[in-house]
Amino acid sequence: xxxxxxxxxxxxxxxxxxxxxxxxxxxxxxxxxxxxxxxxxxxxxxxxxxxxxxxxxxxxxxxxxxxxxxxxxxxxxxxxxxxxxxxxxxxxxxxxxxxxxxxxxxxxxxxxxxxxxxxxxxxxxxxxxxxxxxxxxxxxxxxxxxxxxxxxxxxxxxxxxxxxxxxxxxxxxxxxxxxxxxxxxxxxxxxxxxxxxxxxxxxxxxxxxxxxxxxxxxxxxxxxxxxxxxxxxxxxxxxxxxxxxxxx
Numbered sequence: 001x002x003x004x005x006x007x008x009x010x011x012x013x014x015x016x017x018x019x020x021x022x023x024x025x026x027x028x029x030x031x032x033x034x035x036x037x038x039x040x041x042x043x044x045x046x047x048x049x050x051x052x053x054x055x056x057x058x059x060x061x062x063x064x065x066x067x068x069x070x071x072x073x074x075x076x077x078x079x080x081x082x083x084x085x086x087x088x089x090x091x092x093x094x095x096x097x098x099x100x101x102x103x104x105x106x107x108x109x110x111x112x113x114x115x116x117x118x119x120x121x122x123x124x125x126x127x128x129x130x131x132x133x134x135x136x137x138x139x140x141x142x143x144x145x146x147x148x149x150x151x152x153x154x155x156x157x158x159x160x161x162x163x164x165x166x167x168x169x170x171x172x173x174x175x176x177x178x179x180x181x182x183x184x185x186x187x188x189x190x191x192x193x194x195x196x197x198x199x200x201x202x203x204x205x206x207x208x209x210x211x212x213x214x215x216x217x218x219x220x221x222x223x224x225x226x227x228x229x230x231x232x233x234x235x236x237x238x239x240x241x242x243x244x245x246x247x248x
Contacts, residue, residue, distance in 0.1 A: 013235050015049035015228055018042075049231050050223035053215055059234055060213065064188035066204040068180065070112045075175050076151070077113040078166050078202065079104035080159070080183040080191060081120020081132040090128060092135035099208040101136060103182050107205075108145060113180060116140065117151035117169065119162040127157075151175075159191050160244070163198040170200075177201030184208035186233055190241045197244075 011017050019042050026038035048054065068074075083100040084092050094101065107113045118140075120132035131154040140150055153169050156162045170179070181202035183191050188206045195202045210230055 010236060013239050014232050015045060015235070016232075019046050046228075047223065049228045050225065051220065052218075052222075052224040052227045053220035055224075055227040055230060056213070056215070056219070059186065059210065059230060062189065062234055062238070063185035063209065064192065064204055064206050065185065066188075066206055068203045068205060070107070070110070073111070074107075074113045074178060074180045074203070076115035076117050076170065077104050077107050077180040077182055077205070078117045078119060078162075078195075079136075080162055080181075080187070081118065081123075081136075081156075082184070082187070083208075084132055084135065086128065086130040086135075090130055092130065092132070092139075097184055097208050100182055100184065101139070103205065103207045105140065105143060105145065107180065107182075108149065115149055115151055115173075115175060116145065117153065117166055117179075119153040119156055119166045121153075121155045121157055121161075123157040159187075159194050159240075162191070163195045163200060167198055167200050178203050180205045182207060184210075186210065186237055190237050190244060193241065194244055 022038045022042035022045065026035045026042065029035040029038060079100055081100075082095075083097040084094050087093055104116050104118070108116050118133040118136045120136070122128065122131055133152045133154040137150055137152050141147065151169055151173060153162075153165045156165045170177075178201045181188070181191060181195060182205045185206040185208060188204050192202065192204050210233075
């Protein structure tokens, strides 16, 4: 129930939803003062959340920029899903977050980790038979990673289940920490908190950084569609972080 409710309510935190609500309010409001204020508010929200300069500043403050000393060896890398999906024929394909997969593969190839644990099932409200971790395993094997070095957890639907199911799998295989936790920089703060709550000895390894740290005057003046899309990801993480903190 919590999983379904979180998915349904997710759209309420997105800036574009706020803009649509304010525009509809302006369209149907009979009070001229309310109509004008709604239009002004919609314009302000749209400008703020499409401002690349401001957006990138906030996003970089949220990102977890941590890299462990890779001269140290770790027992396993826990790679969180979200780096692939399925096409209209049900076949897997990599997404914009593929750096998570790449870093897990690289750390194994450079002998930083002995095992790679991929944790991801299907987080859709109406899931198909596609399971991300199962598909990712076939890709790892095609890149000469032996089956003996792969641990596959393909039932989790969110980060909380990632942590619980990963820990159970590691304990079952008697693999002790510390483990490298691999996920996107924007997701690391919440993921790290959840894994720590499950008492999993993880060290953050951030990847998949979005955008550039270099600014130009255009970033502050010209609206950016990509920026409002990025806000969707970050607001989801911020609200999720607060909710997970409250729930203990």
